Amino acid sequence: MTLHLSDYDLQLAADAVPLPTAAAAHLHDCRRCQARLATYQQLFTATARLPQPAFEFDLAATVLARLPRAKPAFPWVLGIVAVLVLGVVGAFVALLGGVLGQVFQGLSTGLGAGLVAVASFIVAGQCLELLARYRRQMSLLAFS
Numbered sequence: 001m002t003l004h005l006s007d008y009d010l011q012l013a014a015d016a017v018p019l020p021t022a023a024a025a026h027l028h029d030c031r032r033c034q035a036r037l038a039t040y041q042q043l044f045t046a047t048a049r050l051p052q053p054a055f056e057f058d059l060a061a062t063v064l065a066r067l068p069r070a071k072p073a074f075p076w077v078l079g080i081v082a083v084l085v086l087g088v089v090g091a092f093v094a095l096l097g098g099v100l101g102q103v104f105q106g107l108s109t110g111l112g113a114g115l116v117a118v119a120s121f122i123v124a125g126q127c128l129e130l131l132a133r134y135r136r137q138m139s140l141l142a143f144s
């Protein structure tokens with residue numbers, strides 16, 4: 001084999017990862033690759049002896065101090081939307097209660113339309129709450 005081992009293979013070998021058979025055979029016979037492997041082994045040994053880098057301050061405490069306190073999440077927007085939905089449904093039933101039976105002859109059609117309307121209000125409420133939360137969090141991230 002005329003090609004020498006790649007740096008990646010030599011780094012794997014320096015990390016005591018078994019090489020494929022052909023690469024291991026080449027490494028056994030090639031002085032140049034053995035020298036490069038020895039260099040990587042010395043580099044890895046020296047790197048392992050270096051002290052772990054550390055900040056001069058407590059990074060975790062600094063970051064945690066800047067984070068907002070967790071408060072109990074109350075989906076107030078969802079509550080408002082639910083009250084609105086219930087109000088609309090209640091008003092609808094109160095005003096058109098007698099006519100409802102005649103208008104919606106098929107119960108499944110009326111029920112399906114009602115469910116779709118309620119689900120739409122709920123999804124809209126959740127989207128509004130999500131948007132409000134996103135804006136709140138983005139304003140907290142602006143460390144101005």
Ligand SMILES: [Zn+2]
Nearest residue numbers: 004005030033
């Ligand atoms: Zn070689």
